[in-house]
Amino acid sequence: MRQRDHPPTISPHPGLANRKLHNNPFDTDTPIPTPSTYRFPHHRVQPVLKDATKTPLVLVACGSFSPVTYLHLRMFEMAKDYVRQNTEFEIVGAYLSPVNDTYRKAGLLCAGHRINMCTMASERTSRWLMVDPWEAIQPEYQRTAVVLDHFDYEINEVLGGVKTADGERRNVQVMLLAGSDLISTMGEPGVWSYADLDHILGKYGTFIVERAGAGIDQAVDSLARWRDNIYIISQLIQNDVSSTKVRLFLRRGLSVRYLLPSPVVDYIEENNLYSDDSTPAQPAAKDSKKVDPQS
Numbered sequence: 001m002r003q004r005d006h007p008p009t010i011s012p013h014p015g016l017a018n019r020k021l022h023n024n025p026f027d028t029d030t031p032i033p034t035p036s037t038y039r040f041p042h043h044r045v046q047p048v049l050k051d052a053t054k055t056p057l058v059l060v061a062c063g064s065f066s067p068v069t070y071l072h073l074r075m076f077e078m079a080k081d082y083v084r085q086n087t088e089f090e091i092v093g094a095y096l097s098p099v100n101d102t103y104r105k106a107g108l109l110c111a112g113h114r115i116n117m118c119t120m121a122s123e124r125t126s127r128w129l130m131v132d133p134w135e136a137i138q139p140e141y142q143r144t145a146v147v148l149d150h151f152d153y154e155i156n157e158v159l160g161g162v163k164t165a166d167g168e169r170r171n172v173q174v175m176l177l178a179g180s181d182l183i184s185t186m187g188e189p190g191v192w193s194y195a196d197l198d199h200i201l202g203k204y205g206t207f208i209v210e211r212a213g214a215g216i217d218q219a220v221d222s223l224a225r226w227r228d229n230i231y232i233i234s235q236l237i238q239n240d241v242s243s244t245k246v247r248l249f250l251r252r253g254l255s256v257r258y259l260l261p262s263p264v265v266d267y268i269e270e271n272n273l274y275s276d277d278s279t280p281a282q283p284a285a286k287d288s289k290k291v292d293p294q295s
Ligand SMILES: Nc1ncnc2c1ncn2[C@@H]1O[C@H](COP(=O)(O)OP(=O)(O)OP(=O)(O)O)[C@@H](O)[C@H]1O
Pocket: 061, 062, 063, 064, 065, 066, 071, 072, 075, 107, 177, 178, 179, 180, 181, 182, 209, 210, 211, 212, 239, 240, 241, 242, 243, 244, 245
């Protein structure tokens, strides 16, 4: 079982906070935000529902993304097909939300690098995915229930939801997109609080992508009271790429090309990331080899 730890507050990543993201078509002039400069990204939210009989839906994937892989991106494509074929929802937005540095998971690179990699992956390989840095740049760990509340607030309160072609305002349903390993942890005592599970699965709901090695049935049985809000997506093409395996390959000097988007591979190489076991969640030391994204 993964232990969640809440160490003392750390400062945001100073090395990246004021740097521009090299060559990013969306973010070229935008530094990694701080909590005071943060603005909710919504440039790819579809403002008008195509089918007024459907319920607008925003998908949120919470995770480490250290680094983001094609599998993470693929989860959204699988969800898109599933939603279209099996539900009465219409997807109007989709987000990756990288976890806060204080989550302290093994191999968790600092938020600045993870936000940059996720931004490159979504902006350069997709036309609909976005990255919300809010969770990552907070001074402390944010529980998933709180992260979903943040999305609900930004989309429904601040943006005012979406409209139908007739101009009628509709509230957007926010839902969690996750792999089955995550839902398995929801059935394990001590990892999630009951109140949070009730909030996440009762108010929001989740799409779960089957993941090799993580049994789904048992996990869903233990969450039976929220069954109506849990949608299971089968992986028709099995793919068990994980960030852990990618980090292992990088430590051994093996190629990870075609497991991750090319700009992310280039970024990892340019910044010499994940080359040893001691990859820190904190920024690298001043004299460590790092390519200035502005150069
Ligand atoms: N191969 C996979 N199949 C299905 N879901 C996946 C897969 N890889 C990651 N996910 C899901 O993506 C989300 C983000 O996960 P995370 O960033 O922790 O990825 P990870 O590859 O599991 O990382 P790590 O290997 O560092 O534990 C989680 O919901 C996780 O379940």
